[in-house]
Amino acid sequence: MKDNVESHVTPDGRTIGGVLMEMKNITLRFGGVVAIKDISFDIREGEIRAIIGPNGAGKSSMLNVISGFYHPQEGEVWFRGARRPEMKPYQVAQQGIARTFQNIALFEGMTVLDNVMTGRLTHMRTGLLEQAIWWGKAEKEEVANREKVEKIIDFLEIQPIRKTPVGRLPYGLKKRVELARALAAEPMLLLLDEPMAGMNVEEKEDMSRFILDVNDEFGTTIALIEHDMGVVMDLSDRVVVMDYGKKIGDGTPDEVRANQDVIDAYLGVSHD
Amino acid sequence: MPDQLLFAMEVTLNGLMAGVLYSLVALGFVLIFKASGIFNYAQGVMALFAALTLVGIMDGQVPFSHLINAVFGTEIHHFGWHVPALLAIAFTMVFMVAFAWLVNHFVLRHLVNQEPIILFMATIGLAYFLEGFGDIMWGSDIKKLDVGLPQGLNVWIDETTFNAFGYGFFIDNLDIVATVIAALLVTALVVFSQYTKQGRALRAVADDHQAALSVGISLNYIWVLVWSVAGFVALVAGIMWGAKSGVQFSLSLIALKALPVLMLGGFTSIPGAIVGGLIIGVGEKLFEFAIGPLLGGATENWFAYVLALVFLVFRPQGLFGEKIIERV
Amino acid sequence: MFYREAGDFKTSYVQDAQTFPIAFDRWRYYFVLAVAFLVIPFVINDYWANAVLLPFLIYAIAAIGLNILTGYCGQVSLGTGGFMAVGAYACYKLMTGFDIYLMGADGEWVRYALPPINIFFSVILAGLVTAFVGVLFGLPSLRIKGFYLAVATLAAQFFLVWLFNKWAWSYNYSASGQINAPTRSMFGIEVTGPTTEPWAAYMFCLVFVVALAWLARNLTRGSVGRRWMAIRDMDIAAEIIGVNPLTAKLSAFAVSSFFVGVAGALFFAVYLGAVEVGEAFGIQKSFLVLFMIIIGGLGSIFGSFAGAAFMVLMPVLLKNVLVGTLGWPTDLAAHIEFIIVGALIVVFLIAEPHGLAQLWRLAKEKLRLWPFPY
Numbered sequence: 001m002k003d004n005v006e007s008h009v010t011p012d013g014r015t016i017g018g019v020l021m022e023m024k025n026i027t028l029r030f031g032g033v034v035a036i037k038d039i040s041f042d043i044r045e046g047e048i049r050a051i052i053g054p055n056g057a058g059k060s061s062m063l064n065v066i067s068g069f070y071h072p073q074e075g076e077v078w079f080r081g082a083r084r085p086e087m088k089p090y091q092v093a094q095q096g097i098a099r100t101f102q103n104i105a106l107f108e109g110m111t112v113l114d115n116v117m118t119g120r121l122t123h124m125r126t127g128l129l130e131q132a133i134w135w136g137k138a139e140k141e142e143v144a145n146r147e148k149v150e151k152i153i154d155f156l157e158i159q160p161i162r163k164t165p166v167g168r169l170p171y172g173l174k175k176r177v178e179l180a181r182a183l184a185a186e187p188m189l190l191l192l193d194e195p196m197a198g199m200n201v202e203e204k205e206d207m208s209r210f211i212l213d214v215n216d217e218f219g220t221t222i223a224l225i226e227h228d229m230g231v232v233m234d235l236s237d238r239v240v241v242m243d244y245g246k247k248i249g250d251g252t253p254d255e256v257r258a259n260q261d262v263i264d265a266y267l268g269v270s271h272d
Numbered sequence: 273m274p275d276q277l278l279f280a281m282e283v284t285l286n287g288l289m290a291g292v293l294y295s296l297v298a299l300g301f302v303l304i305f306k307a308s309g310i311f312n313y314a315q316g317v318m319a320l321f322a323a324l325t326l327v328g329i330m331d332g333q334v335p336f337s338h339l340i341n342a343v344f345g346t347e348i349h350h351f352g353w354h355v356p357a358l359l360a361i362a363f364t365m366v367f368m369v370a371f372a373w374l375v376n377h378f379v380l381r382h383l384v385n386q387e388p389i390i391l392f393m394a395t396i397g398l399a400y401f402l403e404g405f406g407d408i409m410w411g412s413d414i415k416k417l418d419v420g421l422p423q424g425l426n427v428w429i430d431e432t433t434f435n436a437f438g439y440g441f442f443i444d445n446l447d448i449v450a451t452v453i454a455a456l457l458v459t460a461l462v463v464f465s466q467y468t469k470q471g472r473a474l475r476a477v478a479d480d481h482q483a484a485l486s487v488g489i490s491l492n493y494i495w496v497l498v499w500s501v502a503g504f505v506a507l508v509a510g511i512m513w514g515a516k517s518g519v520q521f522s523l524s525l526i527a528l529k530a531l532p533v534l535m536l537g538g539f540t541s542i543p544g545a546i547v548g549g550l551i552i553g554v555g556e557k558l559f560e561f562a563i564g565p566l567l568g569g570a571t572e573n574w575f576a577y578v579l580a581l582v583f584l585v586f587r588p589q590g591l592f593g594e595k596i597i598e599r600v
Numbered sequence: 601m602f603y604r605e606a607g608d609f610k611t612s613y614v615q616d617a618q619t620f621p622i623a624f625d626r627w628r629y630y631f632v633l634a635v636a637f638l639v640i641p642f643v644i645n646d647y648w649a650n651a652v653l654l655p656f657l658i659y660a661i662a663a664i665g666l667n668i669l670t671g672y673c674g675q676v677s678l679g680t681g682g683f684m685a686v687g688a689y690a691c692y693k694l695m696t697g698f699d700i701y702l703m704g705a706d707g708e709w710v711r712y713a714l715p716p717i718n719i720f721f722s723v724i725l726a727g728l729v730t731a732f733v734g735v736l737f738g739l740p741s742l743r744i745k746g747f748y749l750a751v752a753t754l755a756a757q758f759f760l761v762w763l764f765n766k767w768a769w770s771y772n773y774s775a776s777g778q779i780n781a782p783t784r785s786m787f788g789i790e791v792t793g794p795t796t797e798p799w800a801a802y803m804f805c806l807v808f809v810v811a812l813a814w815l816a817r818n819l820t821r822g823s824v825g826r827r828w829m830a831i832r833d834m835d836i837a838a839e840i841i842g843v844n845p846l847t848a849k850l851s852a853f854a855v856s857s858f859f860v861g862v863a864g865a866l867f868f869a870v871y872l873g874a875v876e877v878g879e880a881f882g883i884q885k886s887f888l889v890l891f892m893i894i895i896g897g898l899g900s901i902f903g904s905f906a907g908a909a910f911m912v913l914m915p916v917l918l919k920n921v922l923v924g925t926l927g928w929p930t931d932l933a934a935h936i937e938f939i940i941v942g943a944l945i946v947v948f949l950i951a952e953p954h955g956l957a958q959l960w961r962l963a964k965e966k967l968r969l970w971p972f973p974y
Binding site for chain 3: 067068069088089090092093094098099101105106107108109110114117118119120121122124126128131132133134138139141142143145146147150181182185
């Protein structure tokens with residue numbers, strides 16, 4: 001079992017560094033329901049980490065813990081080598097964590113361009129007064145960020161729809177816009193919650209290509225929840241398997257695939 | 273007993289009575305909100321319209337007389353007959369059911385999937401419409417409403433408390449009647465909601481429109497039913513308030529008073545409407561009694577809102593409301 | 601054929617972010633400004649100023665303010681009347697001068713008599729005071745959402761009206777509780793008070809409207825506008841992607857209240873001249889401005905103008921037609937106004953929630969293709 005702590009280079013030439021984020025003994029409860037039970041795993045810099053498991057296993061809740069939306073009753077979150085104190089979601093975003101959502105959380109009242117620009121908000125610093133005057137600092141910042149956003153729009157090939165109100169787009173394009181918005185934040189860690197949900201084979205191939213390109217070109221660390229096993233095996237460097245709030249597997253795709261507990265969980269053998 | 277304490281007790285009792293009337297109006301809101309997620313700002317104007325219609329029918333007024341006179345230069349005002357109270361109430365209910373149907377047909381059906389705030393604003397528009405319409409139909413002068421309810425000082429209570437405490441409590445008969453009627457109405461509504469087929473359907477619709485549809489519940493039917501019941505509650509409230517202070521525009525402002533009641537009690541709870549109403553009724557009067565003089569008086573204009581506001585900050589769903597869980 | 605974008609290429613992001621990207625729109629905008637500044641002052645008379653133009657300009661400012669809070673940021677407020685009152689009374693106190701107490705060198709409170717401040721700055725400072733009050737009453741928005749918040753703003757509305765009724769210092773201890781705007785001038789020309797010329801009052805308001813509309817435009821197209829809209833559309837997602845809900849909501853309250861306060865100050869000082877808080881700034885005022893932005897279009901600055909124009913012109917038109925031409929009694933006209941407004945609100949919310957602004961946009965889109973059908 002390979003478990004390098006120092007950085008290493010993968011067979012396809014990407015560099016995977018040290019531990020970027022680590023979840024230590026996370027337990028999350030909602031009243032009497034235990035959504036996550038004593039789970040620990042880490043995410044390495046530059047890798048693509050998949051989180052898989054049957055429905056209701058607690059995967060989205062885990063992502064919400066990482067986003068700072070849920071606060072675990074027990075356990076610690078470590079980010080970039082330091083323990084992360086309990087903070088609000090927008091502070092987590094400012095630290096360099098961006099995400100997409102399972103049920104698409106785009107701003108339906110705005111255009112595609114404006115939505116992606118909201119991804120830049122953590123980088124935009126001009127104050128209220130400067131923006132009221134517009135000429136000068138605010139305009140410069142707007143143009144500079146627009147340039148960055150246009151690069152991402154090019155990258156994800158959504159140029160023709162940049163002025164379209166988001167509400168009018170088909171599902172597949174909405175997912176791409178959401179990815180663009182997350183990328184616009186230039187995050188260190190990108191969380192993707194079921195990015196392939198509801199897509200056909202062609203769309204999945206496009207999305208997979210984008211995800212790989214993001215990781216390859218920008219070096220972004222990616223953690224994704226996904227149900228399509230083919231995608232998971234092809235894309236990810238390592239996999240975490242959850243079931244009923246517990247971790248039942250952790251390793252490379254091949255290791256996990258051979259794990260008896262994982263096989264049982266997916267085939268439905270009853271546990272105590 | 274010391275005088276101040278007796279005053280306070282009297283104020284409290286009157287506050288409770290006022291609270292009952294608030295609860296009555298708030299009930300109409302809760303019903304509609306439970307069934308359709310709409311906060312019906314027009315509930316107060318519905319009470320006004322119901323009362324206007326009742327008086328109009330009883331006094332034999334010609335509807336739209338003002339308009340007719342302006343257009344045709346005539347001078348007609350009354351038919352010349354008088355309709356007995358109970359019959360008039362029945363006719364008014366027919367009006368309110370017709371109104372419920374019209375509202376559902378022209379407004380609600382088209383706003384099915386909109387956000388709550390849009391629905392709320394639509395009911396504000398409805399309130400303005402109904403107010404203007406009611407004024408044109410029956411005239412906007414103050415009318416006296418007399419359905420035969422006992423009014424005035426309750427002599428028995430006055431004498432008994434005077435003998436017991438040396439101070440006679442002033443409790444109006446009308447308030448006592450209102451309390452009894454409100455209690456009966458509330459019981460009836462709770463029974464209706466919990467034990468009848470329609471009541472169950474109502475709760476299903478309140479929970480999930482789509483699911484209710486899929487088990488064969490007709491949304492239109494439920495909504496017309498709910499608005500009719502709310503219309504009935506509005507009528508009762510209109511009669512109570514109208515008998516007390518005359519049927520006039522300010523009746524529609526009770527809607528505004530019901531809002532803090534609902535905020536306190538929770539928008540979806542019938543017991544909440546009652547408890548909230550009582551708390552506001554008593555709180556208002558006691559605050560004005562105890563602290564009002566220090567602030568120059570008339571604190572009843574805003575106290576209810578500030579109380580509800582402070583309460584909401586600590587408990588956003590109100591006393592009995594459903595906890596708002598936000599998911600991503 | 602003349603209204604098109606073909607051939608009009610933008611070569612920079614700056615150009616793309618313009619308010620009026622289509623040349624025809626831009627020229628039309630300059631034309632309107634030219635008429636507003638160069639033509640109307642010479643033809644305006646008392647009736648037009650008082651019945652139409654002054655209320656239109658002033659309500660436009662209030663509508664933009666409320667639109668920023670409700671249309672762009674999604675925080676419904678029914679307290680507009682109360683905040684206008686804050687602006688009016690603050691302006692009054694600044695115009696008439698009052699005493700302030702400062703800590704002296706020896707630790708004792710020293711009384712300074714603040715002199716009356718120039719009307720222009722009084723209005724602006726009144727706006728700032730209202731902004732501060734707005735932030736205060738906006739704090740609950742961090743815990744309360746949707747129309748719970750709308751109801752909470754009613755607390756502000758009723759409390760503020762009560763306050764300016766009871767707090768005698770605010771109306772200089774006058775017996776009637778009414779505040780009267782003394783005569784004040786700018787550059788030697790009177791803008792408030794009974795002897796003001798209509799064109800002066802008009803120009804004074806016009807300057808404010810143009811400046812404030814420009815500021816609003818800048819704010820709503822920049823990053824702060826995007827923060828507001830993100831909160832409006834999906835506040836949880838907004839927070840997760842990095843928008844601080846506290847600063848976003850409070851900034852919306854602050855800016856909105858500034859606009860509403862300025863509108864209130866102008867409403868009192870320039871338009872009415874004398875005001876009694878219950879009738880001028882009661883809840884009907886809050887609903888009036890809310891109707892303006894619903895009919896005009898939520899989340900649109902043009903919509904704020906359209907809505908204000910509509911709500912100002914309609915009663916005037918109704919009165920002229922029904923009372924003037926047909927001879928009907930005025931209260932009948934008032935009732936019919938209620939019916940029409942109520943019906944229109946419902947119709948707009950059903951058919952076109954984005955109001956007249958959206959209808960205008962659709963008309964322009966059709967015009968872009970004209971004379972081709974598609």
